[in-house]
Amino acid sequence: MLKLIGLGLNVYGITLEGLSEARSCDKIYVELYTSIIPNLNLDTLRQIIGRDITLLKRRDIEEGSDYIIEEAGRYDVALLTPGDPLVATTHISLVIEARRRSIPVKIVHSSSIISAISGATGLQIYNFGRVITLTRAAGGSLPLSVYDVVEDNLGRGLHTLILLDIDVEAGYWMSISEAVGILEAMESIVGKNIFSNDRLTVGVARIGSTDAVVKADKLSKIKYYDFGGPPHSLVIPGRLHFMEVKALICLADAPQDLLKIA
Template structure:
């Protein structure tokens, strides 16, 4: 039997040290070369320390290394007949950049294997008690590029609310690896409302603000778009619920200490929005 082709393992590390799987540990210990990127998501210091304790020869890659240079450092190792691993925070296929790398690897004739872990999407739904069956398309609030503010997040939020679906809004990362804060995101949503004028960003809109989900110091606050809490260190995530069932309402009020009047008011507004008479 011939020697197998070199393999790139795309390894999800999860959101905290406790999410590290046995499969991930085995790959990190056994491959010839280990790369890691932390630009698509942010890792707590203790997770980085744990990984470095397993392999102290890890090579960190930047956005430019993976996107502009098409992962040349990884391809070089594979071309030498060596197995390699690319470590990423969360679940590895949540970022399209990683899918693009795997396509290049396969086109060059090498093998790929994905090692899954906990993603921000499944973790945040669990933490908030929201049904995954009612999750609409996910969007990212992005910084303006060349003076142009993308309306994509606003459009997706509008569509989701009118269908009664929950919306997860991920937040952008600056080129210097600085993560957008919830307050910056709300400012951008208000600017989108000024442009779109659909009335979905209003002072009473219920918003769930989350920070550092999966970390030991995670924070979750149920508030309004007009009252952004101080969440501290990033990464931050914004969730705007759609139509809630009784269990979801109870979870928000009894577990996350949301004001029940606020939750019910939001429900009435979503109902009106779905029925097309929200302005009445």
């Protein structure tokens, strides 16, 4: 059996089910490249699970996953992943290949920024549109799909969660400051006032951790706010319900003139 087990958002984010399922496996792998869990490293994880764990790199899974599936055909193999398994889209091929060979697959869910963003900001999950990841400009061209998605969501009054690019193995993570710079560059090209200076923006850092930061302000001010270490994300709110306004003032220290900004 192949078990994909979520590690959630912080060091102790694995569920009781996940812990039990991992401990009962013959072999435990972990990947820590699809997201960043603050303060989590291999040694800490070994202590928490109480078992030996093998760290996989991206190429181990993407290019050489056959032996994992073969092992899973002979005994119980766990793959621990940050957040909720399969929210990062890279592991679905592993699941499909295992099922194709009639190897049972079990997915043990845990917390993810996708739902946690709602509790962290007080913005209602029903008012979010499509989520998107902002990647670094590649080959000199800006990732303008982010502009289109936010514009489309805003046109429907919907909030947008923008996840920010990370490349753990290369030691890179996109900060809110860098992200806002890219959004401003898009604005200067497209010019539809989507990422204007006074656009209400919520920056969030390390959601789920004890030192999480949530701050709402104008886009131009969010750029210079100190959010500390990774991971960072952005939310561009759409039309706000009055409870959401209250929540942003209370949870995200939004300026009192928030409604005028929105």
